[in-house]
Each structure stands twice: as structure tokens, then as C-alpha cells.
Amino acid sequence: MTSAQGSSPPRSVGAVVAPIAVIGPTGTGKSELALDLAQRYDGEIVNIDAMQQYRGMDVGTAKVPRDMRRGILHHQLDVLDVTETATVARYQGAARTDVEAILAAGRRPIIVGGSMLYIQSLLDDWTFPATDPEVRARLEGELAADGVESLHRRLAVVDPAAASSILASDGRRVVRALEVVEITGKPFAASAPPIGRAPRWSTTIIALDRDTDALDDRLRRRTDAMFADGLVEEVRALVDRGLREGTTAPRAIGYAQVLDALDGRHDLDTAQELTFTGTRRYVRRQRSWFRRDPRIHWFDAGAPSLLDAVSALVGTASSPDAPPAADRQGR
Structure with a gap:
């Protein structure tokens, strides 16, 4: 990981404005x-977390x-109802x-989140198959x-790579992968752009990580x-708004x-433990996915002076000589 040392003043007037992811x-x-970056660079935040698009899915x-x-x-943020499919x-x-x-x-757009396909679709030249x-x-x-x-x-059988990257319980993505293979005659991954091209808008891509035990x-x-803060109550309220009828x-x-706990498949203590283990498993997938991308600059999220270290990188990446590489509370 990049060491979070040193500091850098905010970008000078006239420098090239490019997003930070x-x-x-x-x-x-x-x-x-x-x-912090949005405050320092006069920015607006663009969410790139799939589930934060849903109204009411807050806790x-x-x-x-x-x-x-x-x-x-x-x-x-808050652009979809829970009955709508996030794509x-x-x-x-x-x-x-x-x-x-x-x-x-x-x-300055500050793009933030961890949804892997969403990130690649936004920053790469990705055209989706019909x-x-x-x-x-x-x-x-x-x-x-x-x-x-x-x-x-x-x-x-028809696309081992896709099968290895899609959970066996994710029916929607399994169907989509089979559809793409049948329509195009090519593996599902062929519809994604190869990693390594300059990211769209010459975006500087920052990734945070922590020691595994500390993150766990x-x-x-x-x-x-x-x-403790009301996830169960939030789910009950969303059920009344059609959560069970949603796809994603x-x-x-x-x-x-x-x-599953509300349906009697297990108790709430088990739901809490399964949420933790499911999140930890998802983190492992995220690490594996992001580590393939050489354009990413990694930082230790627990290191001192993190904001200054990232700003030093952004100042370099956004210099005038660098090569290309809602409303107003909902504008």
C-alpha cells in the first residue's frame, strides 16, 4: 500500500479537473x-454502491x-424504490x-463505493450486450x-470463468450470463473491457484497505x-413498501x-452472524477483484495523514502537464 506520509496543498487554480474515485x-x-476530499477540492459525491441507490435502505x-x-x-443515492431492479x-x-x-x-466529482461491476462500468469503455x-x-x-x-x-460447462465469479445463489446474474453466452457465442466476461486502459475522464483511482484482522x-x-441501530425495524418497514417483491x-x-429470520428460517442472532460472515466473504471478493487493476493507487486506511497523502497523489495526477490517463441537495 502507498504510505500515507507527507502533505500537499489543494490543487492550484487552472489545474486540470479530473474525478477522484x-x-x-x-x-x-x-x-x-x-x-474530506470533496471539501478540499470543491467536489460533489457520486455514489457507486449498488444498494445505496435504494430509498430506505440506510442502516x-x-x-x-x-x-x-x-x-x-x-x-x-436514494434513486430507486426497493421494488425496482438495480442494473x-x-x-x-x-x-x-x-x-x-x-x-x-x-x-470535482468524488466517486465513492465498492460495487465492483458498477465501478468498471463507469470508468471503462463498457458497452453492454443486447x-x-x-x-x-x-x-x-x-x-x-x-x-x-x-x-x-x-x-x-459453457463459461467456467463466469460461473466461478457468480455466486451459485444469484439467479439473476446466472440467467444474464447464460443469455449473453447464447446471444453472442462468447464468454460473459468478453462483454467487459480489458483492465489497463486509461480510466474515463482521467480519473485518479484510490483504493483503501486495512490489515485483515483489523478490518474483520x-x-x-x-x-x-x-x-443495534435498527436494521431489523428498517427491514420490517421496507417489507411494507414491497421489499419482498424486489429482485435485487x-x-x-x-x-x-x-x-430469513422474519420468515422463521433462523433467529435474529443467527441473522446477525450470517450478516457478518457474508460481509467478510464479500470483502475477500472485492480485494481479489480490485487487485487485478494496475491503475489503482492503494492506501492504508489506518495510516496517519491519509488525506494529505491522497492529496499529494491527486496534485500530481491533476497537474496541467499530466497526460490523459440530482439537485443541489439532489440536483
Whole structure:
């Protein structure tokens, strides 16, 4: 990781304005750093966490409360109802519009979150394969009839790489991968751009991480706090707003486990433990995904003078000679 040493003054007037992306595993402290950067660089925040797009999913997603956002504009928060499906394609179009509007206003987009596909879709030249309603309907019928495990086994035969990266319980993504393979005749991953190109808008990509034991401790304490601060009550309220009818929202870590407890599949203590272990498992996947990208600058989130160290990097990356590499509280 880059050592968080030294300091740098804010970007000088006239320097090239480019976004800063603050990514990395869950629980590392990305939101706090993003707020600090937005204050230092006259920025607006663009959320890149899939589940924070949902209205009412606040406690379980660790969404920064409105009164703690320091008056900084946030985009792509609270833009979906829990009955709506969160898709990478929808996010890509909406978030690119937000980033370009912020840049046009002469301000700095601060992109923050840890949803892997969302990050790549926003920062890379990713064109999504078309869908075929008939193929999709047939596969969804097979999913309902045969179950997700059966389709996942089929995916492992036709596209082993996709099967290894998609959870066997994620029916929506399994169906989409099989659809893409059938339509294009190519592996699902072929629709993604290769890592290594300059990120869109010459974005400086910052990733935070922490020692594994330290992060596990933070995740344990964060999970305990979520349940103490009303996650169960939040889920009950969202059930009344159609959470169970949603496609993506009810599968979010924490929400799925509480729903199972409310349905009697296990008790709330078990739901809390499963939320912790599910989050920890997700962190391992995030680390593996992000470590493949050589454009990312890694920082130890627990190191002193983190903001100054990141600012020193941003000052270099945003210098005039550097090569290209909602409303107003909801603008």
C-alpha cells in the first residue's frame, strides 16, 4: 500500500479537473475520506454502491445520514424504490451524466463505493450486450422450474470463468450470463473491457484497505451496530413498501438474512452472524477483484495523514502537464 506520509496543498487554480474515485473493500472508511476530499477540492459525491441507490435502505448499507454529509451534494443515492431492479446499465448511464454535469460546472466529482461491476462500468469503455426477451424469458422459466443450482452447473460447462465469479445463489446474474453466452457465442466476461486502459475522464483511482484482522474487527463492530441501530425495524418497514417483491434489494447482505429470520428460517442472532460472515466473504471478493487493476493507487486506511497523502497523489495526477490517463441537495 502507498504510505500515507507527507502533505500537499489543494490543487492550484487552472489545474486540470479530473474525478477522484475512492474504492476498496467494505468497511475501510471510504465515505469519510470521500467527504474530506470533496471539501478540499470543491467536489460533489457520486455514489457507486449498488444498494445505496435504494430509498430506505440506510442502516444496512451504512449510508451517510443526510445531516452528516457536510452540505456536500450526493448523487445516485436514494434513486430507486426497493421494488425496482438495480442494473449496471441503468447506473452507468445515470452516473456518467452526473459526472459530466459536475465537470461542466467546474467542480470535482468524488466517486465513492465498492460495487465492483458498477465501478468498471463507469470508468471503462463498457458497452453492454443486447438482451433477447425470448431467450431471457425461457431462461427465467427454467430458473423457476429447475432452480438456480441447475442453471449454475450449466453455466460452469459453457463459461467456467463466469460461473466461478457468480455466486451459485444469484439467479439473476446466472440467467444474464447464460443469455449473453447464447446471444453472442462468447464468454460473459468478453462483454467487459480489458483492465489497463486509461480510466474515463482521467480519473485518479484510490483504493483503501486495512490489515485483515483489523478490518474483520471493524466489520464485526459495524454489523453489531447495524442490528443495534435498527436494521431489523428498517427491514420490517421496507417489507411494507414491497421489499419482498424486489429482485435485487432483498438479496442485499443483511437484508436477506433478516428477511430469513422474519420468515422463521433462523433467529435474529443467527441473522446477525450470517450478516457478518457474508460481509467478510464479500470483502475477500472485492480485494481479489480490485487487485487485478494496475491503475489503482492503494492506501492504508489506518495510516496517519491519509488525506494529505491522497492529496499529494491527486496534485500530481491533476497537474496541467499530466497526460490523459440530482439537485443541489439532489440536483
